[in-house]
Amino acid sequence: MDEDEKSPSPAESWAIIDAQRRQVREDLNADDRILYGIWGVAWGLGYLAMFLTVGDRGEPTAIGGGVFAGLLIAALIVTIVHSERRARGLGGAGGRMNTRLGTAWAVTFGATFFIYGGMFSHGLEGEGVGVVTNALPCLIVACLFMGSGAAWNDTRQYRLGIWIAASVAIASVIGVPYLHLVMAVLGGGGFLAAAFLAHRDRRQA
């Protein structure tokens, strides 16, 4: 009999099903451990650099801002490359929804830069600037995580969105210079906790 047409035993069938599920997960699903982990490191170290290099009047410095920006860009590159590789060749309603969610990130962050430009050109000054410039992108991350979590029934991502919204709310109330420390611990810590839970789930699967 043709090997392909061979009827497997129940144990062989179960092994085939299990192996294919694992392979699909390894080859096509984005690895949450990598994505949450890289953003946890970027937020944790980046915000910590901002906090440690803050100026005498609580203003961020070029060194802190540069380190943070570098880490965010690195995390963004890893995210795009990893997600693109895993999702290549996938389509249908799921693929379309992913494309639209990806576009939502680009549109909202693009709009953020115009809002920043408007804030500065209209003369917004003082410590409040630091609070708002931090809160705006963080709240976008929180909203899009909650939206994606709801769309894909991904409870962990949904909860992480709530956690980030709560973290940025607390950090904003506290204000500079401790705002950055709060974001490093709660925000970065939230991402790393999500990465750890994703790792635990994989080991148990």
Added chain:
Amino acid sequence: MSELDPVIHAQARLRVVASLAAMPNNASITFPRLQKLLEMTAGNLSTHLRKLEEAGYVRQSKTIEGRTPVTYVEITPAGLAAFERYTAQIRSLIDPTGASS
């Protein structure tokens, strides 16, 4: 117990159906990516997809992306139901008491 579905209960087609049923967010997949995932020849995969399509378990749709024709493959609701039925049968054959479920 009823007979195992002969369309699914063949080594190669079981691999195809199990993979399509596990797609993230019920996504469809291009023929070349599925071929790479399963490490099957194009001819072999086509043959098995045709049998699954005849049974109503799989749908193939052709589209144009840029200037390139692309074939997407996805499992149908009937295919997913048949696979879930098959999986339940296999599970009860391995563990008739249902102790592990």
